[in-house]
Amino acid sequence: MTTFIESLQAAWQRNRSLVCVGLDPEPARLPTRFAGDDDAVFAFCRDIVDATADLVCCFKPQIAHFAALGAEGALQRLIAHIHARQPGVPVILDAKRGDIGSTAEHYAREAFERYGADAVTLNPYLGRDSLQPFLDRADKGAVILCRTSNPGAGDLQDLDVGGMPLYQRVAERVAHEWNGNGNCLLVTGATYPSQLAEVRRIVGDMPLLVPGIGAQGGDVEAVLGHGQASDGAGLLISSSRAILYASAADDFAAAARQATLALRDEINRHRRMPTD
Numbered sequence: 001m002t003t004f005i006e007s008l009q010a011a012w013q014r015n016r017s018l019v020c021v022g023l024d025p026e027p028a029r030l031p032t033r034f035a036g037d038d039d040a041v042f043a044f045c046r047d048i049v050d051a052t053a054d055l056v057c058c059f060k061p062q063i064a065h066f067a068a069l070g071a072e073g074a075l076q077r078l079i080a081h082i083h084a085r086q087p088g089v090p091v092i093l094d095a096k097r098g099d100i101g102s103t104a105e106h107y108a109r110e111a112f113e114r115y116g117a118d119a120v121t122l123n124p125y126l127g128r129d130s131l132q133p134f135l136d137r138a139d140k141g142a143v144i145l146c147r148t149s150n151p152g153a154g155d156l157q158d159l160d161v162g163g164m165p166l167y168q169r170v171a172e173r174v175a176h177e178w179n180g181n182g183n184c185l186l187v188t189g190a191t192y193p194s195q196l197a198e199v200r201r202i203v204g205d206m207p208l209l210v211p212g213i214g215a216q217g218g219d220v221e222a223v224l225g226h227g228q229a230s231d232g233a234g235l236l237i238s239s240s241r242a243i244l245y246a247s248a249a250d251d252f253a254a255a256a257r258q259a260t261l262a263l264r265d266e267i268n269r270h271r272r273m274p275t276d
């Protein structure tokens with residue numbers, strides 16, 4: 001059995017890429033060719049996946065973008081498509097789950113059995129027991145919110161907790177107490193590079209999912225300067241809208257590929273590249 005972490009490491013190396021393409025379909029922004037197509041959400045995302053799979057380390061569908069449309073079936077088929085046609089590219093389901101244990105069990109089954117995800121994003125606010133069903137799955141990734149990319153991230157995450165901001169306490173707790181199976185990652189936004197550096201200092205080489213590049217304006221050089229692990233990897237740098245909607249015309253898939261390639265190459269210019 002290949003674990004999520006093993007798949008991720010293999011994809012980093014095989015595709016020489018730290019790029020995570022986010023799959024956030026928005027009907028109003030889909031290319032006109034999908035007008036009137038009942039299966040537009042699936043078809044659009046599938047075409048993006050197939051155009052970029054050799055340039056990424058993972059895909060990250062955001063569940064709300066599917067569920068709000070009643071398109072959970074499209075999400076299931078999309079993840080099945082990635083596993084069948086792009087084997088070796090892991091899928092992170094961005095669902096930010098976390099609830100009391102009995103409910104968390106159902107969230108874990110939803111992510112891993114219903115959707116077939118390889119990893120899932122999680123909210124640590126309810127504490128360890130709320131994430132235990134995910135932490136116990138050594139084969140799957142538990143991607144835990146730490147210092148998010150949004151403007152209000154600091155409202156709670158920067159609050160002082162015994163002389164240290166809450167997000168650093170989360171980083172410490174996950175790295176030193178929750179990661180017994182070696183399957184934890186943290187979410188650290190590209191829009192806050194100095195906090196990213198603090199998280200990297202605390203967690204060593206733990207992989208970090210870094211959203212906020214592209215539409216949210218995060219700086220690639222700053223992310224690499226502050227976030228790369230000792231081997232020049234350790235990052236999953238996520239971009240959704242800037243790739244998905246690079247063109248609204250019939251060349252949307254080629255434009256998405258070009259945007260992904262440009263991001264991959266920009267990242268690689270700023271990192272320590274492993275020698276082959």
Ligand SMILES: O=c1ccn([C@@H]2O[C@H](COP(=O)(O)O)[C@@H](O)[C@H]2O)c(=O)[nH]1
Nearest residue numbers: 022062148149189211215216239240241
């Ligand atoms: O701190 C966070 C955590 C998750 N996200 C998610 O990532 C993408 C970002 O989309 P862009 O179009 O690249 O801005 C989106 O699905 C968010 O829900 C985040 O942005 N920040």
